[in-house]
Amino acid sequence: MPLPKFLHKYFWSYDVSKISSADHADRDLIVTHILNLGDTGALKWLFKNYSLEQIKDVLKEPWRGVWDKRSLNYWKNILEVDIPKDIYEKAIFRLEPQVRKR
Secondary structure, eight states, rough: OOOGGGGGGTTTOOOOGGGBOEEEHHHHHHHHHHHHHOOOOOOOOHHHHHHHHHHHHHHSSTTOOOOOOHHHHHHHHOOOOOOOOOHHHBBBBBBOOOOOOO
């Protein structure tokens, strides 16, 4: 099932014709982008088209380096999802270089 046209703006770096809400492999991409960037309409669509458990599953294993810190923190608290601190920290998108501790 192709993404509705009003969601295309959240996937500007992807060929949206190849993203399907029915494809299990695309679920993480769709959930991550909409929770990170979506407006009220996009969020309503997300929660209508995916179960709460499916959305929580994506949050439990967030993609590395793609999450806005405020968004990830908000959704993990709202949906009551525990994310180990090291995984949470790696999921946050950062522009500044990270210094390794020795």
